[in-house]
Amino acid sequence: xxxxxxxxxxxxxxxxxxxxxxxxxxxxxxxxxxxxxxxxxxxxxxxxxxxxxxxxxxxxxxxxxxxxxxxxxxxxxxxxxxxxxxxxxxxxxxxxxxxxxxxxxxxxxxxxxxxxxxxxxxxxxxx
Amino acid sequence: xxxxxxxxxxxxxxxxxxxxxxxxxxxxxxxxxxxxxxxxxxxxxxxxxxxxxxxxxxxxxxxxxxxxxxxxxxxxxxxxxxxxxxxxxxxxxxxxxxxxxxxxxxxxxxxxxxxxxxxxxxxxxxx
DNA sequence: TGTCTTGTATCAACCCCTTGACACAAATAG
DNA sequence: CTATTTGTGTCAAGGGGTTGATACAAGACA
Numbered sequence: 001x002x003x004x005x006x007x008x009x010x011x012x013x014x015x016x017x018x019x020x021x022x023x024x025x026x027x028x029x030x031x032x033x034x035x036x037x038x039x040x041x042x043x044x045x046x047x048x049x050x051x052x053x054x055x056x057x058x059x060x061x062x063x064x065x066x067x068x069x070x071x072x073x074x075x076x077x078x079x080x081x082x083x084x085x086x087x088x089x090x091x092x093x094x095x096x097x098x099x100x101x102x103x104x105x106x107x108x109x110x111x112x113x114x115x116x117x118x119x120x121x122x123x124x125x126x127x
Numbered sequence: 128x129x130x131x132x133x134x135x136x137x138x139x140x141x142x143x144x145x146x147x148x149x150x151x152x153x154x155x156x157x158x159x160x161x162x163x164x165x166x167x168x169x170x171x172x173x174x175x176x177x178x179x180x181x182x183x184x185x186x187x188x189x190x191x192x193x194x195x196x197x198x199x200x201x202x203x204x205x206x207x208x209x210x211x212x213x214x215x216x217x218x219x220x221x222x223x224x225x226x227x228x229x230x231x232x233x234x235x236x237x238x239x240x241x242x243x244x245x246x247x248x249x250x251x252x253x254x
Numbered sequence: 255t256g257t258c259t260t261g262t263a264t265c266a267a268c269c270c271c272t273t274g275a276c277a278c279a280a281a282t283a284g
Numbered sequence: 285c286t287a288t289t290t291g292t293g294t295c296a297a298g299g300g301g302t303t304g305a306t307a308c309a310a311g312a313c314a
Contacts, residue, residue: 013142014142015142019141027232031237042291045290055272055293056273062291072291072292075279075281075282075288076281076282094236095242099229100250102226103254105225108133108151109158113251117247119219119225122226123223124230145301145302170260170261172260179302179303180303181261183303200260200261201310202258202261202312203260203261203312204260204311205261
């Protein structure tokens with residue numbers, strides 16, 4: 001399951017756990033990394049992996065369903081919605097949002113375009 | 128004052144306001160955008176600008192002082208510490224962290240190096 | 255000196271997040 | 285059908301963040 005492998009909590013983050021889970025899965029779906037029909041780990045399973053209470057993961061799943069990204073059935077688990085939800089957020093758009101966020105943060109440091117680009121290239125080489 | 132112009136709250140963020148303020152100012156300092164000796168806006172001033180309670184901004188300032196990034200004096204205001212704190216985080220390192228964070232997020236979407244770079248270039252052109 | 259500014263401290267009140275436990279409903283697997 | 289799995293609902297408890305008001309302490313300023 002891609003979700004188990006990909007969801008990682010940042011314990012130092014001020015973002016509440018349920019929101020980290022929700023956000024990461026939402027992006028995995030929007031980007032097409034989690035294909036329609038794919039089953040997410042069970043609430044208890046993911047909660048155990050991330051060391052969270054089941055209710056916390058359940059809340060993340062509920063918000064994902066409310067957003068139309070996911071369909072849940074008791075006993076049947078939670079699966080990625082077949083209808084690529086209204087979300088016009090294709091993978092490229094998600095990536096574009098990430099890039100834009102990077103630019104916003106970098107420009108707050110008064111970085112030039114060249115510096116911003118060079119920093120990414122350097123990170124690509126080292127990571 | 129650079130701080131007034133640069134600190135922007137994201138009301139949709141799950142990150143608590145005091146932490147957004149603290150983090151943004153910390154990065155402005157670490158990156159050298161706010162030079163040593165520069166005076167930050169007063170607690171009440173910044174609180175007014177950001178539509179926060181004075182105590183919320185005060186907490187951000189307190190944590191900045193605890194981190195050695197800032198020196199406060201009652202009646203005298205809050206200024207960027209002259210001693211570039213232990214922080215080895217030069218501007219380039221902060222930028223590198225941003226770039227690394229971008230790569231981490233992008234790779235979660237299974238983006239290739241080329242895509243990651245292209246997305247930044249596209250964002251530079253459009254923004 | 256006296257006044258203004260600024261940071262700090264405290265308070266009660268409110269809301270949100272998390273936990274851990276338990277029970278329940280519905281689908282699946284045998 | 286039965287047992288298991290899975291999502292949901294509830295609950296009390298505790299911790300954190302925010303507000304708004306008030307009061308105080310200490311430097312700046314005239």
